[in-house]
Each structure stands twice: as C-alpha cells, then as structure tokens.
Amino acid sequence: MGLISGVFMGMIFGIALMAGWRHMMRYRSTKRIAKAADIKILGSLNRDDLKKICGDNFPVWISFPVYEQVKWLNKELSKLWPFVADAAELVIKESVEPLLEEYRPPGITSLKFSKLSLGNVAPKIEGIRVQSLKQGQITMDIDFRWGGDPSIILGVEAAMVASIPIQLKDLQVFTVIRVIFQLAEEIPCISAVVVALLSEPKPRIDYTLKAVGGSLTAIPGIADMIDDTVDSIITDMLQWPHRIVVPIGGIPVDTSELELKPQGKVAVTIVKANNLKNMEMIGKSDPYAVVHIKPLFKVKTNVVDNNLNPVWNQTFELIAEDKETQSLIFEVFDKDIGQDKRLGIVKLPLIDLEADTPKEAELRLLPSLDMLKIKDKKDRGSITVKVGASKHSFNLFK
Numbered sequence: 001m002g003l004i005s006g007v008f009m010g011m012i013f014g015i016a017l018m019a020g021w022r023h024m025m026r027y028r029s030t031k032r033i034a035k036a037a038d039i040k041i042l043g044s045l046n047r048d049d050l051k052k053i054c055g056d057n058f059p060v061w062i063s064f065p066v067y068e069q070v071k072w073l074n075k076e077l078s079k080l081w082p083f084v085a086d087a088a089e090l091v092i093k094e095s096v097e098p099l100l101e102e103y104r105p106p107g108i109t110s111l112k113f114s115k116l117s118l119g120n121v122a123p124k125i126e127g128i129r130v131q132s133l134k135q136g137q138i139t140m141d142i143d144f145r146w147g148g149d150p151s152i153i154l155g156v157e158a159a160m161v162a163s164i165p166i167q168l169k170d171l172q173v174f175t176v177i178r179v180i181f182q183l184a185e186e187i188p189c190i191s192a193v194v195v196a197l198l199s200e201p202k203p204r205i206d207y208t209l210k211a212v213g214g215s216l217t218a219i220p221g222i223a224d225m226i227d228d229t230v231d232s233i234i235t236d237m238l239q240w241p242h243r244i245v246v247p248i249g250g251i252p253v254d255t256s257e258l259e260l261k262p263q264g265k266v267a268v269t270i271v272k273a274n275n276l277k278n279m280e281m282i283g284k285s286d287p288y289a290v291v292h293i294k295p296l297f298k299v300k301t302n303v304v305d306n307n308l309n310p311v312w313n314q315t316f317e318l319i320a321e322d323k324e325t326q327s328l329i330f331e332v333f334d335k336d337i338g339q340d341k342r343l344g345i346v347k348l349p350l351i352d353l354e355a356d357t358p359k360e361a362e363l364r365l366l367p368s369l370d371m372l373k374i375k376d377k378k379d380r381g382s383i384t385v386k387v388g389a390s391k392h393s394f395n396l397f398k
Contacts, residue, residue, distance in 0.1 A: 067127025067143050074124055081122035089116050095244050099233050100154075102296055105225040107339055110157035114165050121148035123173070131178070138181045141198065146173040153212060156222065165212040166226070175203035178240050182258060191253040196243035199325055203234055236294045241322045265317045266293070266328065266350065267388050270301050271360075272311040273332055275381035279341045284308050285334035287343060289383065293318050293326050293350075303335045308381070323350040330383055332365060344380035345369055348387065358388030 077084065097112050104111045123146035131139040152168040180194035197203045209223050236242060245255045270289045279285050284306045292298040297318065304310035320326055328348040333340040344365025353359055365380035 067129045067141075070125055070128050073128075074122075077125070078122045081120070084122075085118040089118055091246060092116065095246070096233070099237055100229065103229050103232050103236075105229055108156060108158050108222075108225065110155065110163070111229070112155055113152070114155040115151055115153040117151040119149035119151065121146075123148065136183050138183065140179050140181075142177045142179060144173065144175055144177045147171075154226070156226075158222075164222075166222070167210045167212050168207045169210055170206070170208050172206040173204070175205070176201065178243075180243075180258065182253070182255070184253070188248065190248050192245055192247045192255050192258060194243045194245050194258050195238075196240040197234065197238050198240050203239065205230065205234070232295045236296070239325070241325060260321050262319050262321050263323065264320055264389065266320050266353070267315060267317055267358075268328060269315040269386040270312050270330070271384040271386060272309070272313070273365075273381060273383045274309050274362075275379070276308040276310075276332060276343050276365075277378070277380050278308055279334045279336075279343065285341075285343065286336075287332050287334055288312075290331045290333065291316060291318070291385075292329050293320055320350055323353070326350050328385075328387065329369075330363065330365075330385065332381075332383060344383070346383065348385070353387060353389070358386055360384070360386045 093113060093116055100111045100113075123144060126143035126145055128143070129141050131141055133139075148171070150168075150171055152171065154166045154168070155163050156166050157163045176198040178194075178196045178198055181190050182192040182194075183189060184191035209226060238244065241260055243258075243260060245258045247253055247255060268291055270291060273287060273289065276285060276287055285308060286303050286305045287307065287310050288301050288303040289312060290298050290300040299316040299318070301312040301314045304312070318328070327350060329345065330348070331345045332343040334343055345368065346363040346365050347369055348361070348363060362382050362384045364382050367380060
C-alpha cells in the first residue's frame with residue numbers, strides 16, 4: 001500500500017512539475033514578445049517623440065547619432081597615410097592650382113604652390129553616413145577633422161615685386177565632405193569620385209600666413225587677398241552642390257552625369273546707388289557696380305564720375321547652377337588710379353526670388369560679407385536692383 005501511494009504521489013508531483021515548467025516558459029515567452037514589441041516601438045521613435053513622452057524626465061544619455069563611428073577606418077588610415085598623402089598631393093596640385101590661377105586677385109600676377117606636403121599626421125574621421133545607394137553610385141557624407149603638420153608654401157608674384165614665398169601654418173580643417181563613388185565593373189571597381197564640402201555645417205579652415213625670408217607688407221593687403229581667394233574657391237568650386245570630379249583608374253569614362261549643370265539665367269538690372277561712402281580726399285568717388293554669382297564671371301556697369309548717388313540702369317544676364325545655395329553678390333567700387341577701392345558689398349540669395357515675379361529691392365551695402373572681421377561698421381549707403389528670371393531661365397524657378 002505504501003509503494004502504490006508513493007508511486008501515485010510521485011506521478012502527481014512529476015505532472016505538477018511539468019505543468020509548472022510549461023506555464024513558466026509560456027509566461028516568459030509572452031513577456032519576451034511584449035518586450036520585443038515595446039523595443040520595436042521605441043526604436044521607431046525619434047528624439048522629439050521621446051521628449052513628448054518623457055517631458056522633463058528625458059534621459060540625457062539617450063542619443064540619436066547621425067554618423068556611424070569608424071574607429072577601425074582611422075586606424076587603417078593612420079597606417080596608410082604616407083601613401084594616401086602622396087596620392088592626395090597630386091590630386092590637390094592638379095585640381096586646386098588651376099583654381100588659384102583663375103581666382104587670382106587683381107594686383108597678383110602669379111599664385112601657385114611652391115611646395116605641397118601633407119605631412120605625417122593623418123586626418124581623423126569622426127563618422128560616416130551613407131546618404132544614398134542607387135545603381136552605379138554610392139553617396140557618403142564624411143565628418144572630417146584635420147589638424148596635421150603639412151608644409152604648404154604659396155609662390156606669390158606681383159607687379160614690380162619679386163616672388164614672395166608665403167607659408168600656410170597651423171592649418172586646421174573641420175568640415176563634412178560629400179563623396180560620390182561612381183562604380184564600374186572593371187578593377188578598381190570605381191571609375192570616378194566626386195568630392196564636395198557641405199555648406200551646413202559651414203566648412204571651417206583655419207590657418208596663419210607667414211612670409212618665408214621676407215615680409216607680408218611687401219605686397220599690401222596680401223593676407224586679405226589670400227583669405228578672399230580661399231573663401232571664393234571653397235564657396236564657388238568646392239561647396240555642395242559644386243564639386244570636383246576626379247576620374248580614377250586611368251580609363252577614359254563619361255563623367256558628364258556627375259558634373260553640376262546650369263539651371264538657367266537670372267536677369268539683373270542695377271538701377272542706382274544712394275549715399276555712398278566718399279573715398280576721395282578731393283572731390284567725390286567715381287563709382288561703378290559689379291555683380292556676379294561666381295567670381296569668375298563678373299559683369300560691371302559704367303563708371304559715373306564724381307557722384308555719390310550714381311544712376312546706372314544697366315541690365316545683365318548671369319548663369320545660375322543651383323538656386324538653393326547660390327546668391328547674387330553686388331559690389332560697388334570707386335574707380336581709382338592703381339587699385340580700385342570697394343565702397344560696399346551685399347548678397348541676395350537666389351532662393352528669395354520667385355517665378356514670374358521680378359523683384360526690386362534696395363539693399364544696404366556692407367563693408368564685408370564677414371562682419372566679424374570688420375571694425376568700421378559705419379553706413380555704406382545702398383544699391384537698388386531689379387532681379388527676375390531671364391527668358392532663357394528654363395528650369396531655374398520651377
């Protein structure tokens with residue numbers, strides 16, 4: 001009797017144990033599914049959604065990184081930098097030196113690299129984000145930082161002045177680089193690379209200038225001229241949507257699809273200027289106005305002698321490539337013997353213009369577009385302009 005009751009109790013205990021185990025596993029599975037569903041919902045929320053849910057209790061440790069960290073790439077870049085630097089020096093010399101010559105400021109007869117070495121310190125890539133993957137192309141944005149030890153010397157020549165080597169020291173670069181790879185079937189599998197700097201955040205390139213074996217005062221204003229040249233090249237040639245296209249592999253390829261194409265033309269009428277600053281000791285300034293979208297393609301009005309309220313009423317057509325990022329730059333100069341003096345400058349973004357609606361505006365002239373560098377902030381007068389789409393504008397304002 002005791003044996004039978006023992007077996008019976010053992011069976012009941014075993015069945016109860018198995019039932020309890022099964023219930024526990026089902027409970028855990030249900031909880032896991034519920035947690036997975038909650039995590040999936042949380043994963044779909046952005047920062048604003050979480051702030052609405054959490055209110056003032058939003059955890060500071062929650063982040064939404066835009067860029068993926070690539071520590072492994074920085075390690076490999078440090079190892080490969082001597083070889084990468086050699087290749088980059090050739091590309092920079094071939095791509096940038098012609099731009100230095102094209103954007104060479106008035107008064108400078110030659111501007112080119114005397115020495116270009118990127119040094120031994122590799123740049124640091126803070127992160128990478130893939131913008132798009134489409135057939136035949138990969139677009140990436142690279143958060144780029146570089147505070148290296150390059151040796152860059154510019155050979156500067158001016159009329160009546162011997163060549164002056166000017167060294168760029170303490171160079172630091174902080175920018176986001178957009179890189180587009182055009183893929184190919186043949187090795188090295190990339191037929192061309194497009195390189196550009198994003199406008200947001202604004203590229204930051206810091207450096208100091210030092211004359212090697214001479215003085216910067218040998219050419220008055222040379223430091224400002226080089227700064228303006230660098231800014232112009234970055235804005236007009238390197239800042240997205242502008243770009244540099246570099247074929248790779250030595251095989252001729254069609255890169256026309258990668259080039260920036262004109263969107264249309266803008267009709268600009270420079271009407272008049274009022275209350276210009278007088279730059280003359282005797283008499284009044286002899287003003288004329290200049291307008292451009294890209295500095296390489298400037299147009300100017302006639303000179304009005306001895307007048308601080310000139311009237312021009314001259315119309316020009318300028319080619320525009322991207323209304324989202326480009327602007328009309330208006331400058332007023334005083335015609336003088338030697339170098340003309342700038343009376344003022346102002347910028348009108350193309351994005352402010354509307355289709356089929358010519359815009360007339362009186363724009364306040366500024367000493368410089370970068371007012372942080374200017375101490376004299378007195379009124380420079382104004383310029384009145386009319387701007388609209390040219391009849392040849394095709395898709396500029398669509």
